[in-house]
Amino acid sequence: xxxxxxxxxxxxxxxxxxxxxHLPSPTxxxxxxxxxxxxxxxxxxxxxxxFPKNRCHIRYHQLxxxxxxxxxxxxxxxxxxxxxxxxxxEFTIIKPDPPENVVAKPVANNPRRLEVRWQNPSSWxxxxxxxxxxxxxxxxxxxxxxxxxxxSDGTSHTITDAYAGKEYIIQVAAKDNDIGTxxxxxxxxxATPWMEEPKHLTTEAQAAETTTSGTSSFxxxxxxxxxxxxxxxxxxxxxxTWAAGxxxxxxxxxxx
Amino acid sequence: MxxxxxxxxxxxxxxxxxxxxxxxxLPAVPALNSTEEVGAGQSIQKTYDLTRYLEHQLRTLxxxxxxxxxxxxxxxxxxxxxxTRAEMVxxxxxxxxxxxxxxxxxxxxxxxxxxxxxxxxxxxxxxQVAKAExxxxxxxxxxxxxxxxxxxxxxxxxxxxxxxxxxxxxxxTWARGPGATSPxxxxxxxxxxxxxxKELQTWLWRSAKDFxxxxxKVPPAAVMLRLEAxxx
Numbered sequence: 001x002x003x004x005x006x007x008x009x010x011x012x013x014x015x016x017x018x019x020x021x022h023l024p025s026p027t028x029x030x031x032x033x034x035x036x037x038x039x040x041x042x043x044x045x046x047x048x049x050x051f052p053k054n055r056c057h058i059r060y061h062q063l064x065x066x067x068x069x070x071x072x073x074x075x076x077x078x079x080x081x082x083x084x085x086x087x088x089x090e091f092t093i094i095k096p097d098p099p100e101n102v103v104a105k106p107v108a109n110n111p112r113r114l115e116v117r118w119q120n121p122s123s124w125x126x127x128x129x130x131x132x133x134x135x136x137x138x139x140x141x142x143x144x145x146x147x148x149x150x151x152s153d154g155t156s157h158t159i160t161d162a163y164a165g166k167e168y169i170i171q172v173a174a175k176d177n178d179i180g181t182x183x184x185x186x187x188x189x190x191a192t193p194w195m196e197e198p199k200h201l202t203t204e205a206q207a208a209e210t211t212t213s214g215t216s217s218f219x220x221x222x223x224x225x226x227x228x229x230x231x232x233x234x235x236x237x238x239x240x241t242w243a244a245g246x247x248x249x250x251x252x253x254x255x256x
Numbered sequence: 257m258x259x260x261x262x263x264x265x266x267x268x269x270x271x272x273x274x275x276x277x278x279x280x281x282l283p284a285v286p287a288l289n290s291t292e293e294v295g296a297g298q299s300i301q302k303t304y305d306l307t308r309y310l311e312h313q314l315r316t317l318x319x320x321x322x323x324x325x326x327x328x329x330x331x332x333x334x335x336x337x338x339x340t341r342a343e344m345v346x347x348x349x350x351x352x353x354x355x356x357x358x359x360x361x362x363x364x365x366x367x368x369x370x371x372x373x374x375x376x377x378x379x380x381x382x383x384q385v386a387k388a389e390x391x392x393x394x395x396x397x398x399x400x401x402x403x404x405x406x407x408x409x410x411x412x413x414x415x416x417x418x419x420x421x422x423x424x425x426x427x428x429t430w431a432r433g434p435g436a437t438s439p440x441x442x443x444x445x446x447x448x449x450x451x452x453x454k455e456l457q458t459w460l461w462r463s464a465k466d467f468x469x470x471x472x473k474v475p476p477a478a479v480m481l482r483l484e485a486x487x488x
Binding site for chain 2: 014040041060061062063064065066067068070087091128129130131177178179
């Protein structure tokens, strides 16, 4: 068999870490994998996961170890065997799972704001003692360039410089506050900032109204139908009232 | 201050031992003027920040120093067994449940003892280094590390904890005798240096976590003050 690919990672620090492996190309005959984990002179047991099969996990007995871990994986089949090894220190393999339940919502009466909330990854066992910090990135769908914000605590953030009326894509990544590497990006959240009633729109250009306070007291609160402009544009509904039709025209102008 | 960076000669272990002993008897850091709780909160944050800064500094310093030691010490996969001599360096390694259950005093004391020892040993390493630039960088690092020790002492003092008592004179095992020229000894010395740097790095990682825990336990008054300052 060709040399296997081995990866070890701690997404549940300080509980332990897992290692997973695969063969870069199939052998079409049965293979057995044998994994050994050494911590200095001590051999540790890597408990095989039921699923996926090519994965096992180790529980840490000690924290803040200076001694390296050495993980050796041997693949054997009828034609022979190969092996590969990883040597690492406790801190270098720490990489949390991405944050969960990332939700972005418009902020009423604030055309340039989006409120983003998320949760710590559920695999991270002790965010109290091992807090995570977060990296947020966002951009309107129509642009390629991301904006970034790094947040040292808290699981929410308000974007205050969104382009009015544009749909945004937002993602969050997590990292232990002090050690290890950033997680992968979370599942993306989408949201469009709050918009005023279309018939009350002034000459609001694409880029920037610098309204920061955002309370327009002369406007009636928007109806849910008007907020959901995407649905209005996309729906083929025939029973449009005249007012909704006007809203549609105004929305059409905005989306040019 | 008593310590002049880079000036300690490697062949006077008497002075070395004296300095280590003197260090233990640092004059008590005067308690901060404002309420002790506020002082503790700010000191903990400063100490935390200092460990992060030192960890950063150490990355560069260790890289340079290991290159100076030469192979195999500067090879990334170098994974030697711990030798008995190296075990003199206080280890950050600790049982997980034990670490979690440490009370504030024990947690701080462990840090204080560790860095006081590590600083002593680092200063011993200082005089051995042939290259002037590296000696200077080591000296700077030692000064910063000393700042950390003082910072920890300040936190302990403001929380009303006594500083840990000295553990006797410096261990002669770590004293660098004059003219130890046999290649076998030379390799062992390099090994000691290697483990010293690794242990220091681990301690700085651990301290960040220790001070994170301590931050959470700071009395509410101090937390409120910090929050107000942030919201201005």
